[in-house]
Structure formats: C-alpha cells, structure tokens
Amino acid sequence: xxxxxxxxxxxxxxxxxxxxxxxxxxxxxxxxxxxxxxxxxxxxxxxxxxxxxxxxxxxxxxxxxxxxxxxxxxxxxxxxxxxxxxxxxxxxxxxxxxxxxxxxxxxxxxxxxxxxxxxxxxxxxxxxxxxxxxxxxxxxxxxxxxxxxxxxxxxxxxxxxxxxxxxxxxxxxxxxxxxxxxxxxxxxxxxxxxxxxxxxxxxxxxxxxxxxxxxxxxxxxxxxxxxxxxxxxxxxxxxxxxxxxxxxxxxxxxxxxxx
Numbered sequence: 001x002x003x004x005x006x007x008x009x010x011x012x013x014x015x016x017x018x019x020x021x022x023x024x025x026x027x028x029x030x031x032x033x034x035x036x037x038x039x040x041x042x043x044x045x046x047x048x049x050x051x052x053x054x055x056x057x058x059x060x061x062x063x064x065x066x067x068x069x070x071x072x073x074x075x076x077x078x079x080x081x082x083x084x085x086x087x088x089x090x091x092x093x094x095x096x097x098x099x100x101x102x103x104x105x106x107x108x109x110x111x112x113x114x115x116x117x118x119x120x121x122x123x124x125x126x127x128x129x130x131x132x133x134x135x136x137x138x139x140x141x142x143x144x145x146x147x148x149x150x151x152x153x154x155x156x157x158x159x160x161x162x163x164x165x166x167x168x169x170x171x172x173x174x175x176x177x178x179x180x181x182x183x184x185x186x187x188x189x190x191x192x193x194x195x196x197x198x199x200x201x202x203x204x205x206x207x208x209x210x211x212x213x214x215x216x217x218x219x220x221x222x223x224x225x226x227x228x229x230x231x232x233x234x235x236x237x238x239x240x241x242x243x244x245x246x247x248x249x250x251x252x253x254x255x256x257x258x259x
Contacts, residue, residue: 003030004205009046009053011062012037012149013122013167014081014192018057021218022209029212031205039120039148047071054206057081057194057213059121072195073203080213081192085122085129086181088164088171090156095179101186105133107179108163114143115152115161122167125188132186 010018015037022033036053038046040061047056048067056062056072063069063077087098087107096107108114108130117123130139144161146152149170155161157175164171167190168181181187194213196206212218 003032004202005032005034006055006202006205006209007053008033008035008055008057008209009043009051010035010037010057011043011059011121011190011192012039013059013083013120013170013190014057015149016169016172017081017221020221021213024217024221025209025212029205029208031202031209033209037148039117040124041119044068052199052201053197054200054202055194055196055209057192060191060193061121061124063193063195071197071199073198073200075195077193077195078210078214079191080194080210082189083122083167083169083192084181084187084189085125085166086168086171087179088153088156088173088176089162089179090159091175091177093162093177095177098179098183100183101133104183104186105135108133108135108142108165109138111142111163113161114139114163114165115146115155116143116165117147117149117152118143118145121190125190126165129182129186129188 008022018035022035025031026033036046040059043056043058043062044065044067047053047062048065048071057080060079063072087096089095096103096110098104098107116126118127127136130136144155146155149166152164152166152170153173153176156164157173164176168178171178194210196203196210200206
C-alpha cells in the first residue's frame, strides 16, 4: 500500500491515547495521520458541512445525527472506546466524598465552581446525571464552560475552578488529584465509535488504521496508562477501572501531538 496522508476527525476526550496510537501506526505503516479534534457539536458540524476526513472516531452522539451519519460509508461503526465520568481537584486540595449518589450531589452543591464542557458528549451525559440528582439549575450556575478538554484541566490547575468534572482519562494530570469516578448508580459512559468516510480519498489506509485501533499494540497503550478494558482488548479500547480504582499507580502523561 502506498503511503498516504490520513485525515482523522476525532473527539477531544480521547486525544492523549489516540495521539500515541497514531504515532505507533505511522511507524509501522508509513502513513501520516493528521488528527482534527472537536467536541460532539463541532464534529457534527464538520461532518455535515463537508469537511474532508477519511476516518471518524467520535462519540456515538455524533453518528446518531443523520447528517453526520450520512457522511460514513455503509457498514458497522464499531465501538472503540468507553470513557467514564469523574472528578478531579487541584493537587493538594481536600478531596470531597463522592462514594454514593447522595455524597456526589452534596459535593457538587458544595463546590464554588466547576470546570466542564456542557456542549460535548460528556456534557450531555452530565446533564442527565444532574437532572436525576435534581441539581440542574445549581450546576448551570456553578459551571465554567471550557472550549476543550485541555482547558478543563487548566482551569482547575490554575485555580479558576474548584472541580474538574469530565471524562476520567482527560483528568489525569500531575497538577490535579483524581477524586474518583462517579458512583455506579449514576455513572454514564461516553462511547466512541469509528467509521470510514463515504468519500474518503484513502479508504484502505483508513480501514487499516481502524483495524489498528483494535489491535494488541493499541490496547497496550491503554494498559501502559494503567487503564483497563471492560471488553476483550482485541475489540475495545476502554478507559475504566483505572489507577485510582485498581492499582493506584501514576499514569505516564500522553505524548503531545499536533492536530
């Protein structure tokens, strides 16, 4: 297969792992992977407006949109990642109790401010959780909306917000302490699914990268980050039961990559 420049459209919540996996794929394939990240609404707009891409790795909410889904080639869109929601605080700050739904509700109400991204797939899941807890209005008042996952971390690290509430994998940063995942009774996962674009200029390279996403070397990236899959690693990449639940060890930082 001739070397290709592969255009990938992806959710920002999986940037760290996807960047590292893309580097590994480039080394073994000779292809160049160019990744453009965005929130779910941004990805829907990109896909529906005709922005060219060869492979999409996005929250299922994106592909549930008819206009975005129409940009994909016929066939399945396999789930490639599942990301649970949790809370982080500035390193050294007191950790609130979030072990039960009632404790989580109180911790959220006690917080002076919360950094998150309401206009995202995670934000949509959080809205449902807040509604279930009966704190929708209070959370709207406390939430400081951020433009991208990196800014969620920055807002808490810099003291602009008290809590970071987002996908757990995004919150791993040496400047933050993970409080933990939401309790099981209210936890919701953002599921990322992948599909090849109907008008891809590099369909074979796109299929090869999709296959690589579900290969043992790619799942090893997840394991090296002290994160475990809930499904057989040959089929899924999952961010669940990570360091604060299982081994309580420190995850190495993801390798930075320009998109």
